[in-house]
Amino acid sequence: MAILFRLLGTSIQTARSASALAGIISVPILYFLVTELFPSTEKQRSWWVIALLSTYSLATSYWHVVYSRIAIEPILVPLFATVVLYWLLRARNSGRRVFFIVTGLFLGLAFYTYPAANFLLVLVSVLLGYYTWQDREFLRAHWINMLLLFAACLAAAAPLALFALTHPNVFAARLNELSLLNPVAAGGSPVRAFITSIARTVAMFAIKGDTKALHNPAGRPVLDALASVWFVLGLWVIMRRYREPPYFLLLTWLIIMCLPGALTAENIPHFGRTIGALPVTCILPAIGMLSAWQWFAARLRPSRLLSVFAALLLSLSFLVTTIGTYHDYFVVWDTRQDLQQGYDGAYSAAAEIMNQTHVPDSVWILPHTSLTPSGFGGDHLDFLYRGDTPYHSVSLHEATAPRELSRICRGKQKALVVEWKGYVLEEAYNAMAGDPKGLIPFLLGKYGRELNRRSYAGLDLVTYQLPESPAFSIAKRFEPLTVNFGNELMLVGMAFGGSSLHDISNPREVQRRELPSGKSGWVALHWRALTRPIRNYKVSVHLLDQEGHLAGQVDKLLLSNDLHPTIDWRAGQEGIDYYTLPSWGGIAPGWYTIGVTLYDAETLEPVGVGARGQAYELGTMEIVRPLEPGMVEPEVRIESGKGEAAPGIRLLGYDLPRRELNPGDKLSVALYWQAVEDVSRNYLLAVRMTGEQGEEWGEEFEPPVYGTYPTTQWVEGEILKDWHDVSLPTDMPQGSYWVSLFVLEDDGLSKRVDLDKIEVRGRPRQFTMPEIQHPLEATLGQLIRFLGYNLSSNEMKPGETLQLTLYWQALGEMEVSYTVFTHVLDAEDRIWGQRDSIPSRGEAPTTSWIEGEVIVDEYEIMVEPGAPPGEYVIEIGMYDAATGQRLPVVSDNQILEQDRVLLGVVQVAPSN
Numbered sequence: 003m004a005i006l007f008r009l010l011g012t013s014i015q016t017a018r019s020a021s022a023l024a025g026i027i028s029v030p031i032l033y034f035l036v037t038e039l040f041p042s043t044e045k046q047r048s049w050w051v052i053a054l055l056s057t058y059s060l061a062t063s064y065w066h067v068v069y070s071r072i073a074i075e076p077i078l079v080p081l082f083a084t085v086v087l088y089w090l091l092r093a094r095n096s097g098r099r100v101f102f103i104v105t106g107l108f109l110g111l112a113f114y115t116y117p118a119a120n121f122l123l124v125l126v127s128v129l130l131g132y133y134t135w136q137d138r139e140f141l142r143a144h145w146i147n148m149l150l151l152f153a154a155c156l157a158a159a160a161p162l163a164l165f166a167l168t169h170p171n172v173f174a175a176r177l178n179e180l181s182l183l184n185p186v187a188a189g190g191s192p193v194r195a196f197i198t199s200i201a202r203t204v205a206m207f208a209i210k211g212d213t214k215a216l217h218n219p220a221g222r223p224v225l226d227a228l229a230s231v232w233f234v235l236g237l238w239v240i241m242r243r244y245r246e247p248p249y250f251l252l253l254t255w256l257i258i259m260c261l262p263g264a265l266t267a268e269n270i271p272h273f274g275r276t277i278g279a280l281p282v283t284c285i286l287p288a289i290g291m292l293s294a295w296q297w298f299a300a301r302l303r304p305s306r307l308l309s310v311f312a313a314l315l316l317s318l319s320f321l322v323t324t325i326g327t328y329h330d331y332f333v334v335w336d337t338r339q340d341l342q343q344g345y346d347g348a349y350s351a352a353a354e355i356m357n358q359t360h361v362p363d364s365v366w367i368l369p370h371t372s373l374t375p376s377g378f379g380g381d382h383l384d385f386l387y388r389g390d391t392p393y394h395s396v397s398l399h400e401a402t403a404p405r406e407l408s409r410i411c412r413g414k415q416k417a418l419v420v421e422w423k424g425y426v427l428e429e430a431y432n433a434m435a436g437d438p439k440g441l442i443p444f445l446l447g448k449y450g451r452e453l454n455r456r457s458y459a460g461l462d463l464v465t466y467q468l469p470e471s472p473a474f475s476i477a478k479r480f481e482p483l484t485v486n487f488g489n490e491l492m493l494v495g496m497a498f499g500g501s502s503l504h505d506i507s508n509p510r511e512v513q514r515r516e517l518p519s520g521k522s523g524w525v526a527l528h529w530r531a532l533t534r535p536i537r538n539y540k541v542s543v544h545l546l547d548q549e550g551h552l553a554g555q556v557d558k559l560l561l562s563n564d565l566h567p568t569i570d571w572r573a574g575q576e577g578i579d580y581y582t583l584p585s586w587g588g589i590a591p592g593w594y595t596i597g598v599t600l601y602d603a604e605t606l607e608p609v610g611v612g613a614r615g616q617a618y619e620l621g622t623m624e625i626v627r628p629l630e631p632g633m634v635e636p637e638v639r640i641e642s643g644k645g646e647a648a649p650g651i652r653l654l655g656y657d658l659p660r661r662e663l664n665p666g667d668k669l670s671v672a673l674y675w676q677a678v679e680d681v682s683r684n685y686l687l688a689v690r691m692t693g694e695q696g697e698e699w700g701e702e703f704e705p706p707v708y709g710t711y712p713t714t715q716w717v718e719g720e721i722l723k724d725w726h727d728v729s730l731p732t733d734m735p736q737g738s739y740w741v742s743l744f745v746l747e748d749d750g751l752s753k754r755v756d757l758d759k760i761e762v763r764g765r766p767r768q769f770t771m772p773e774i775q776h777p778l779e780a781t782l783g784q785l786i787r788f789l790g791y792n793l794s795s796n797e798m799k800p801g802e803t804l805q806l807t808l809y810w811q812a813l814g815e816m817e818v819s820y821t822v823f824t825h826v827l828d829a830e831d832r833i834w835g836q837r838d839s840i841p842s843r844g845e846a847p848t849t850s851w852i853e854g855e856v857i858v859d860e861y862e863i864m865v866e867p868g869a870p871p872g873e874y875v876i877e878i879g880m881y882d883a884a885t886g887q888r889l890p891v892v893s894d895n896q897i898l899e900q901d902r903v904l905l906g907v908v909q910v911a912p913s914n
Contacts, residue, residue: 060280089108207223452465687746688746768855793905
């Protein structure tokens with residue numbers, strides 16, 4: 003390989019050329035070996051057919067093709083096996099001393115290839131013993147030649163033998179890990195492990211092959227179905243005739259060269275460790291086929307035409323093998339995506355991209371999971387990377403990675419980060435290359451700034467601006483908390499901060515709770531499992547304005563430092579997570595709330611925070627004006643020249659999240675403004691809905707940004723996002739309405755802009771009391787009466803769905819849209835089923851209720867598949883989703899604890 007590198011250059015193709023060359027050379031040598039093993043005579047003229055068929059089998063063998071196209075050393079074992087046995091047969095058949103010496107030299111050189119080749123010494127020794135036992139004259143005639151053979155072997159292997167003697171631990175460490183003599187590797191029972199290894203090694207030929215994609219891309223056995231038939235027939239022939247030298251050699255060869263796999267306990271069967279048996283595996287089908295032909299010809303005495311037909315039929319087997327090999331190696335690449343990872347394709351792609359990227363005064367960062375040692379994967383890049391920019395593989399242990407990253411980035415202006423793709427986030431603990439928790443972008447984004455991102459098939463290349471003197475940390479300290487989420491997880495600590503006005507920030511600036519509009523702040527959370535969680539959870543960290551509108555949000559799957567989702571956490575286990583929290587472009591200066599929500603990763607159902615509802619408020623962040631206007635992307639853009647709403651301000655566009663509403667709903671419109679000059683006037687804004695007959699609904703005048711940021715504070719070039727909420731009257735008729743914007747100043751209307759149309763849908767209303775299966779009265783707040791419920795069944799199994807119907811009555815009209823929660827609780831108030839919703843699946847928000855109206859509210863609640871058998875109770879209630887505050891509950895003139903109503907008991911039966 004080194005010679006080829008010097009001649010052809012260092013590349014993957016050149017490396018594979020070395021293994022391909024070894025595979026190609028093995029083919030003609032096998033032909034000469036078989037002709038030496040079965041020389042044609044007057045009596046046996048057809049033995050040359052075995053040589054031809056064996057050679058063809060090797061050339062088209064799936065096993066041989068796979069290893070001839072990988073730049074690893076096992077492909078040398080069949081080459082040296084055929085060479086050694088060829089010269090041994092030449093030596094035995096001719097008696098020439100030079101052939102014994104040549105045999106010894108190649109036998110010694112075989113030790114330098116792959117550990118499985120060491121068994122060639124056992125094979126040669128057994129064969130020499132057999133020849134001596136079979137013919138006593140052989141020892142008398144060749145004892146000196148045999149001594150010379152072993153002397154030549156020792157001379158060739160002497161440097162490696164010296165290394166083995168002086169470095170025994172290094173030389174044998176891997177063998178000791180795999181050996182069946184190691185009680186750990188053998189699972190405590192070497193005998194049972196050995197029997198299992200033998201069975202699996204035998205099965206690899208026709209039943210189940212190597213499970214590693216690198217060794218077996220198609221996941222198939224060594225031989226196809228037809229070839230397996232001929233292999234078994236050939237094996238039966240040589241076992242019957244094992245006393246004859248050619249057949250003894252083949253049987254011994256097959257058994258001994260399968261021992262390297264059978265004597266190990268990891269990844270069995272293993273094509274690499276047994277590859278020394280590859281040539282004999284190609285010879286046996288040829289023997290089986292020739293034997294079948296001879297039997298056929300001897301008993302049926304076929305005509306020439308029938309003979310040709312039979313020959314064509316038999317040769318069909320080799321055609322099937324050839325087509326199968328082509329398909330199972332070349333075509334399978336299009337169907338197995340995991341081969342990219344198995345063959346380290348991501349590293350090849352990364353090196354190619356790195357070789358084409360030149361950024362002065364930068365450093366490459368290649369993140370690897372916390373389960374891998376630092377430097378993992380570096381050998382790939384040592385081989386493939388040609389650039390001058392230094393690169394570092396960083397193991398993302400949360401306790402050490404920030405300090406290591408600071409050292410790596412010191413003195414550099416930019417970091418070039420390879421973000422690996424291709425792993426399943428819920429099974430990130432199986433990945434090696436990757437940053438599943440996003441530690442690198444969190445740290446570099448916290449103190450620096452992402453400059454650009456380029457996306458490729460297996461990775462993203464992200465460039466970051468670095469601070470002058472990096473001192474990265476996840477958080478300097480955590481403020482202690484005791485926030486219980488659903489009696490499963492507790493938030494026990496938190497930290498958050500902002501950023502500077504500039505591209506980079508120092509440690510003091512990130513600790514301040516001040517954030518320029520359009521930049522990202524940071525949040526770090528410390529979690530503890532109160533019990534073993536029954537679900538995988540995600541965390542949402544959000545930035546809210548004073549009316550509860552989102553100003554920024556980030557969602558992540560909650561993972562431990564060892565990358566396991568919460569369903570794998572044990573009781574008492576702790577972990578930290580970290581979030582880069584964006585503030586979206588155009589957010590007006592002011593104070594904003596940072597909140598946290600925990601929710602089921604599969605069903606998206608939020609987890610309650612006791613009496614606080616679904617979200618916990620961490621604190622407030624001050625948003626300040628940025629140095630440059632932020633970038634915004636309105637849902638609908640206003641054409642240039644049509645958005646001049648008033649002197650000094652221009653309407654760029656708007657968002658209208660909902661275009662179908664119900665009476666009593668709240669219409670929300672986000673307006674995007676640009677100050678074309680410093681604004682000297684105070685403007686009022688109104689959003690009005692106009693019906694088809696010109697009737698007006700829902701008008702409300704107010705200053706922009708809830709009156710907290712008047713237009714007189716706007717400066718030239720500034721861009722702002724401005725939310726306006728208008729409540730639809732509960733008696734608003736069904737129909738289409740224009741949504742219009744009115745801009746006013748002290749002396750009256752300045753401008754009207756028609757935005758878009760919405761549809762108001764009516765819904766049937768009920769004022770008579772229905773028949774209720776389980777009447778149960780309670781009052782929630784002051785304006786809602788609970789009347790009772792229907793339940794589909796009082797008994798169910800885990801994984802089944804419970805049908806629950808709730809009946810409500812409005813005691814008056816409401817300005818708040820409340821959310822209903824329904825929980826299935828065990829005796830410890832642990833939630834095993836949950837469904838939260840606006841009443842009537844969102845079709846009947848409480849803001850649309852009319853006094854005296856009865857609302858039928860249906861829910862489907864799935865009981866968790868892992869719910870243990872026993873008694874469960876259903877709890878219901880309502881809360882304000884904006885604040886998380888539950889409505890107080892009064893029943894029989896008593897205020898109920900925990901602001902909930904407890905319904906009937908449900909019996910969960912065993913799943914079996």
